[in-house]
Amino acid sequence: MRSAIVCLGIAAVLVVGCGKDDYEAKRPKYPTPKCEAVGEDAAKAFARFVSAQDRAGDLPVVVQQFHAHRKAIEAAIAKRDPALAQRLKPVLDKYFADDALRARAACGFAPLAGGGGGLAALDEWSRSPEMRAINQSIWNRKPAPSEEDNAEMTPRRKTLLRDIGTAMALQQIQANMDVVASGEAANLIAALDAPVSQVGAPAAKRVVSIEEVVERWLTPALIKISEDDLAAFLNFVESPFGADYYVALTAAYDFRNGDWYAKLYEQLREASAPGDLPAGNPGKDAVIAEARNLLRNIATPAAAVDATHRLLQVERVDPRNPEIHLLLAEAAIKSTTMPLGPDQLRVVIESPNYEQADKHIAKALELAPIDPNAHMWLGRLRYLQGRDDEAMQAYQRAGEIDPMHPSLDLNLGDLFFEAPDYSKAARYYLAVLAKPESQPYQHYITMAHLQIALRKGNRIADYPRHADAYLAKYPDAWNIRLDYADYLMSTNIKADKIIAVAEPVPDAWQPARKYGVLSAALVRKASERVEKKTGEPIGEGMAAMRRAISLNPDPRTLAEAVCRSGVDAKIAVFVRDASKNVPAVASAMVVCALRWRRADIIRVVTPSAQSTVLSQPQQDLMGDTPMCYAAALKDVKAFSALAKLQVNPVVKCNDGNPVAERLSRMAYGGDRAIPQMQGIMSRFYRKQ
Incomplete structure (x- = not known):
């Protein structure tokens, strides 16, 4: 990038000069947020991390976006009940204050803010005028003023822009930015006086494609940037630290992420003085709650069978309840288990239980066609049946209805694992782990799947870093x-x-x-x-x-x-x-x-x-005697050591034959170990 672009571009974005010192002198200084996850020993490194984010412009843009979210919420309040605005204003002032929004965003990066290479890379990247100019042009969605000609769209440039958009997770960030304006604000306010059990899913929204991100966002914003500088920028965002950084940044744009949203909703609800919850039918509701507990918290095949018996009782009472049908489908799926091999996430089989699950999901979709859970369970069933294209369609539909569905990222990760696209699967798993656990065992399952994906993708060396970061947050x-x-x-x-x-x-x-x-x-x-x-x-x-x-x-x-x-x-x-x-x-x-x-x-x-002990079949050796097991392994040294101890060679192996007969049956293969072991037998067991 030429100096004219750098100087004019940065000046337009944050009114700064070309030099590092001039920039540092003119950029606003913000206090470092206080985060529970940051101890005294890490406070200095965290402050440096946050300063780098401010320098790059990432935190200020998140804060600015949430101010826009507040306007959408206030518009929803005014439409519903203008008199309610005054009661809710103190809550909005508290949660949408600059300090609160900065803390909400910055504290999500606490696991990444150690004093290692990642912090050094972020610091160096944020101090580069070229990298700042690119980053800020992306977030401002317009190029910095420049006398340079617009760059031509070459195949390499298009690939670079696409890779930048993917690595920065701009599709998800755009979706998160859209969700409030597309109806989440109205949903939030409408839910304040509804029973908690009837609070709806997040607002539906369109799916953002990477092509749209490139065409409408990155192409015009970066039209003055050279391909070489785009490649240098991509080096950072595609690095292991950069990948973790943008997963955390995506969570910062997620309106519903973390306990911030839950506390906001709780205090808005209290301030709006909702009415009492309806009594409902405690008998039926209690059975459904117990079945849900068996499926989600106990989560064994036996518990799934128990849940099925309970749910069939209430299904007769309330046959048009979509939740009952979905729970019956979940129970049918979870009562079907198959042993998995190493590094295996599924075994594709045909099962009568899957047929029952299919029927219940179809009924739930008939009763509630826009229930995201119904589409999610349909996708999970198709995944287990090996019908991956249909699974993706169902997941996409669930994501359109509820982009924040707690199972979406994990299920998509599993689907990409089978593609196989282990790198993309790992990114989805990391997205799950970046958010608070919303379902029992969700993080445990996800971390196990992440380890397998990293191993299959030849990136297992990254696993300790992710595990350490997770345990620092959830010890x-x-x-x-x-x-x-x-x-x-x-x-x-x-x-x-x-x-x-x-x-x-x-x-x-x-x-x-x-x-x-x-x-x-x-x-x-x-x-x-x-x-x-x-x-x-x-x-x-x-x-x-x-x-x-x-x-x-x-x-x-x-x-x-x-x-x-x-x-x-x-x-x-x-x-x-x-x-x-x-x-x-x-x-x-x-x-x-x-x-x-x-x-x-x-x-x-x-x-x-003890010779007598080692003469007997051993459970840990699949019912073989040690000598039979050594023969099966063709381990001559172990076989010789056991023979010297005079373990009994006539005790039958797990195939019903003594060790001499096992060796005879193995001899046809021509392996030299077999006659060696037969020689040992004749030398140490002459009479036998």
């Missing part, structure tokens, strides 16, 4: 903590990090799972603090090993912690010898080491194991 998300700790155990990360993630989980919350990962982390820590010559744990390492042993009086769980920890055989020996029952722990280590393919551990602990 009591115990299930997500355990999932994250499980993931960390599969990496080579230091034990202290894993312990810090797992330790806060209450002992009563899935204790077997917590102690399992915590014990493995403690064993790993024991391997990180050792005496150099002997390899024996010392200091903190010894304390960690003793704690792992104390947490696991059962030899099987202690052995599993050792195998899972990934430590070398020396540490396994130290744990075995420090335990209270060496033979039992050694036997359990042999079993888990077979499953984890740890021949080094098997070699050193087998001599201390």
Whole structure:
């Protein structure tokens, strides 16, 4: 970009000069909002983060947009009841004050405002006159005054504009900006004196396409900007930090996002002095509420079956209630479960339950054709049936009716996962996590799906960053903590990090799972603090090993912690010898080491194991004996160690044959391991 564009462009946007110092001197100075999520140690970095947003113009534009939202609300009040305006004005003054709006927007960025590379990148980006000019032209929707000729629309330029619009989530931002003027303000005011149970969905609005964003927004706004500068701008918005930044910025434009909207509605409702709620039918309503609880909070197949029985009773009483039909459809879907493989989100099957769900959804749509929940469940059913094009159509219709539907982003993420478009799926999952949880288990499911999408998309290295940011915002998300700790155990990360993630989980919350990962982390820590010559744990390492042993009086769980920890055989020996029952722990280590393919551990602990125990079928080995399992794995070293211990070779394997017969049946493949194991059998079991 040439200097004339820069100087004139920035001057037109924020009345600033070309130099950095001149710009800093002239731009307005705003106080840093106070956010609960920002502790004293992070306050300085957060202040720098907010200053960069002010410098770039992002926060002022959000505030300006919400002032426009207030005007739409006041117009809706005047249309409904002019006398109501005075009663509601103090509430609007409180929630639409500049400080309140800045805090609402800025506090949503608290998880990103650490002092790392992201903050440095944002700071540098916001100080670049070229980048500021582009950013502010986008938000002002018009180019800065310039003597330069308008840029021609080349294929490269069109691609750059499209990528910028997509990366900045401008489609969703435009939709969020439209929603109040398109009817949300009127809905908000109309809902003030309606029973809470009858408050409607957000206003419907048109879907904004990326083509419209490019043609009507970016093309005229950036017509003076060179393609090279657009490419430089795109480098920031498409970076991992930029992607997180614009997900958070999208949430800032979302009128219904966060507790700000809920508190605004609550105080407007109180100020408008609504009437009492109607009594209704407590018997029927109680049954529906219990069924909803079974489906959403218990959420097991058995609970879904229970909910079905309850709902069928009230369906006979009120057959034209669309909510009952949708809950019956939800119950039919949730009572149909299939085991999923690794990195799998669905199994496409035909099921009578899906036929029942289809009938109930069709009835609900007949009774309430613009109910977004009906279209959302239709989309979910079609997704589970593998009819993805129909699922997308249903989701799009639900989004047209209710753009803020709490299931929309998660369901779209799952659909793009199957496309497969793992990058787009991850963006939808991150959009879910950027908003407060609106349904039970929503964030837990989404975080699990995000991990799979990142792994399938070869971006699993990004997962810890997202998990850390989420737990900084929601430290009591115990299930997500355990999932994250499980993931960390599969990496080579230091034990202290894993312990810090797992330790806060209450002992009563899935204790077997917590102690399992915590014990493995403690064993790993024991391997990180050792005496150099002997390899024996010392200091903190010894304390960690003793704690792992104390947490696991059962030899099987202690052995599993050792195998899972990934430590070398020396540490396994130290744990075995420090335990209270060496033979039992050694036997359990042999079993888990077979499953984890740890021949080094098997070699050193087998001599201390119990031959009688290892001669028996093991549940952890799918009902095989250890020797049968070693034969199936063609693990000659493990097979030899077990033979030296003289475990019984004639106990039948899980296929009904002794190990010698299993080896004979495997011999036809020509694998050299088979005759080696047969030789071991003849050497150690001559009589048999």
